[in-house]
Amino acid sequence: MNILDKIVADKYKEVALKKGLIPVKQLESSVLFDRNTNSLANALRNSNTGIIAEHKRRSPSKAVINQKVSVQDVALEYQTAGACGMSVLTDGKYFGGSLDDLLLARATVQMPLLRKEFIIDEYQLLEAKAYGADVILLIAAVLSRDQIKSLSEFAKSLSLDVLLEVHNQEELEKSIMPSLDMLGVNNRSLKTFEVSTEISKSLSTQIPDDFVKVSESGISSIEAIQDLKEYGYKGFLIGENFMKTENPGTSAVEFIKILNQ
Ligand SMILES: O=C(O)c1ccccc1NCC(=O)[C@H](O)[C@H](O)COP(=O)(O)O
Numbered sequence: 001m002n003i004l005d006k007i008v009a010d011k012y013k014e015v016a017l018k019k020g021l022i023p024v025k026q027l028e029s030s031v032l033f034d035r036n037t038n039s040l041a042n043a044l045r046n047s048n049t050g051i052i053a054e055h056k057r058r059s060p061s062k063a064v065i066n067q068k069v070s071v072q073d074v075a076l077e078y079q080t081a082g083a084c085g086m087s088v089l090t091d092g093k094y095f096g097g098s099l100d101d102l103l104l105a106r107a108t109v110q111m112p113l114l115r116k117e118f119i120i121d122e123y124q125l126l127e128a129k130a131y132g133a134d135v136i137l138l139i140a141a142v143l144s145r146d147q148i149k150s151l152s153e154f155a156k157s158l159s160l161d162v163l164l165e166v167h168n169q170e171e172l173e174k175s176i177m178p179s180l181d182m183l184g185v186n187n188r189s190l191k192t193f194e195v196s197t198e199i200s201k202s203l204s205t206q207i208p209d210d211f212v213k214v215s216e217s218g219i220s221s222i223e224a225i226q227d228l229k230e231y232g233y234k235g236f237l238i239g240e241n242f243m244k245t246e247n248p249g250t251s252a253v254e255f256i257k258i259l260n261q
Contacts, residue, residue: 002190003060004118007094008142011118014093019123027123030130032106037134037159040112041181041212043084044235049259050225052114052214053078053252054087054239055105057096061193066243067096075105077249078242082256085112085135087237099131106132114163118142122154135161138180140171141190152179163214167199172206182235183207184214197224204231222258 001009027033044050055074058064071088078086088105089097097116105113115133117124120142128136136155138148152162156179163182166172167190172183185200185207195218207213214235215228225236242248242255 003094004139004141004190007060007091007118008120010093011091011120015121015123018127024123024126027126027130032132033130035132037161038110038112039181040085040114040135040161040163040235043112044182044212044214047084047234049082049084049256050233050235051081051083051252051256051259052085052087052235052237053081053083053242053248054089054116054237055097055101055248056087056089056239056243058094059240060094061188062240062244065240066245066248068246069243069248071101071104072108074243074248075108077247078252079109079111081249081252082260083111083252084235085114087114087116087239088133089116089239090131091117099127102128102131102133112161119151120147122151125151125155125158125160128155128160129158133160135163135181137184138162138164140164140166140175145174145177148175149177149179152177155179165216166203169203169206172203176208176211178210180211182212182214184216184235184237186216187219188217197228200228200233201231204233207232222255225259 089095112134114135115128161181164180165184200215213233215233216237220241242251245251
C-alpha cells in the first residue's frame with residue numbers, strides 16, 4: 001500500500017462521516033454555490049507564466065513546511081504576484097488543510113481556486129462548489145475510468161474546471177476524455193517521493209492538444225519552467241518552493257517577476 005492508497009482509504013471513511021453530518025441540501029444552500037466560476041484553464045491558456053501557487057502547510061514527503069502564515073495573506077500575495085490561480089489543500093490529516101482554508105482564500109481573492117483534495121465522491125464536488133472553488137483535481141491513480149467520467153461530468157455540470165492528474169502512461173491512456181480541461185503530470189514518485197520533471201517531458205507528446213498541460217510538483221527553478229514550456233506545458237503547480245520560505249507571497253513575487261523578464 002503506497003501513501004496515496006492510505007490517504008484514499010481514510011478519505012472514504014471521512015466522506016461517509018461528513019455525508020451523515022452535513023446534508024447535500026445544506027451545501028447547495030451556500031451563498032457561494034451559485035457563484036459564477038472563473039476558469040483556470042482559460043487563465044493558463046492566456047498566460048506567459050502559468051504559475052498555480054499552492055498553500056500547503058505540511059505533506060507526507062516533507063512533514064511540516066509552514067504552519068505560521070495565514071492563508072488569506074498568502075492568497076492575496078499570490079494574486080498580487082500574478083499567479084494564474086491558487087491551489088488550496090483541504091485535506092486535514094496528511095496536509096494540515098481544511099475547507100475553511102478554501103473559504104478564507106475565496107473571501108480574499110478573485111483568481112481561480114483549485115480545491116486540492118483526494119476526490120472519490122460527488123459529495124466532495126458539491127463541497128468544493130459550496131466553499132468557493134473554481135477547479136477540482138481528479139487523481140487517475142485512485143479512480144477507475146468510469147469514476148473519472150462520472151466525477152468529471154458532474155464537476156462540469158457545476159461549472160467547475162477539471163484537472164486530471166497522472167503519474168504514468170497507463171494512467172494517461174485510461175483517462176483521456178472530453179470532460180477534462182487540464183491534464184497534469186505529477187513529477188513526484190509516490191513510492192520514493194523523489195521528484196523529476198523527466199516524467200512530464202516523456203508524457204508530453206501523448207497529451208492531446210485539446211487539454212492544457214500542467215506539470216506538478218518538485219518545480220523550484222525558472223530553468224525547469226523554461227524547459228517544460230518547450231514540451232508544451234502551460235501550467236506549473238508549485239507548493240513547497242514558495243511555502244517553505246518565511247514569506248511565500250514574496251517568494252512568488254520574485255519568482256514570477258524573473259519569469260516575466
Ligand atoms: O506532497 C506530497 O508529499 C504528496 C504526497 C502524496 C500525495 C500527494 C502529495 N502532494 C500533493 C501535490 O500534488 C503537491 O502538493 C503539488 O503538486 C505541489 O508540489 P510541490 O511543489 O512539490 O510542493
